[in-house]
Amino acid sequence: MIADVTIRPMNIDDLPGVFHLGEELFTLHQYPTLYRTWDEYEVLSFYSTDPEFCLVATRQDNIVGFCLGTIIDKRNSPRKYGYLVWFGIDDSFQRTGLGTRIFGQFKNILEEHGVTMMLVDTSADNEKALTFFKNQGFSSPRDHVYLSLRMGKN
Numbered sequence: 001m002i003a004d005v006t007i008r009p010m011n012i013d014d015l016p017g018v019f020h021l022g023e024e025l026f027t028l029h030q031y032p033t034l035y036r037t038w039d040e041y042e043v044l045s046f047y048s049t050d051p052e053f054c055l056v057a058t059r060q061d062n063i064v065g066f067c068l069g070t071i072i073d074k075r076n077s078p079r080k081y082g083y084l085v086w087f088g089i090d091d092s093f094q095r096t097g098l099g100t101r102i103f104g105q106f107k108n109i110l111e112e113h114g115v116t117m118m119l120v121d122t123s124a125d126n127e128k129a130l131t132f133f134k135n136q137g138f139s140s141p142r143d144h145v146y147l148s149l150r151m152g153k154n
């Protein structure tokens with residue numbers, strides 16, 4: 001099954017498939033982040049600004065995985081950072097090595113663009129992702145605590 005999965009750059013016809021797969025994977029319950037929400041604008045935004053860092057995995061014209069990323073150039077930093085923002089594999093294809101394959105291609109693309117450090121973030125209780133990224137050589141996970149201040153009268 002995994003053998004006939006193709007990994008390629010995302011194209012405009014992939015937008016709905018990527019969006020719907022993300023809807024299944026990044027539910028508010030599972031991945032509550034304050035600063036990013038999975039929605040159609042998010043997919044469109046990455047595709048229109050960073051198409052070279054958007055990859056999809058397809059099988060028989062169905063999207064079964066994707067990654068969306070970007071490059072961050074920090075002023076006064078000699079490093080060029082790659083940032084893997086959204087990364088997901090269809091449930092029925094998880095743990096088959098597909099994530100490793102897409103990640104490998106994404107990493108190669110970043111290297112071709114001169115990136116020397118990659119960043120990812122995920123919730124502290126996302127054991128799958130943490131194990132995956134540690135196995136890919138990521139180190140130093142740090143806990144982030146979000147505090148919120150209610151503004152206005154409502």
Ligand SMILES: CC(C)(COP(=O)(O)OP(=O)(O)OC[C@H]1O[C@@H](n2cnc3c(N)ncnc32)[C@H](O)[C@@H]1OP(=O)(O)O)[C@@H](O)C(=O)NCCC(=O)NCCS
Nearest residue numbers: 086087088089094095096097098099100122128129131132
């Ligand atoms: C994280 C994710 C992309 C990994 O994709 P995947 O295709 O399942 O990964 P692989 O099959 O290549 O797994 C590689 C390694 O990751 C680790 N891993 C993957 N899934 C795991 C799980 N459910 N439990 C523990 N370790 C896991 C294992 O070390 C695995 O190697 P092994 O199978 O030889 O033990 C996938 O689980 C996913 O889509 N999760 C939901 C979305 C998400 O959390 N995205 C990341 C944050 S944006």
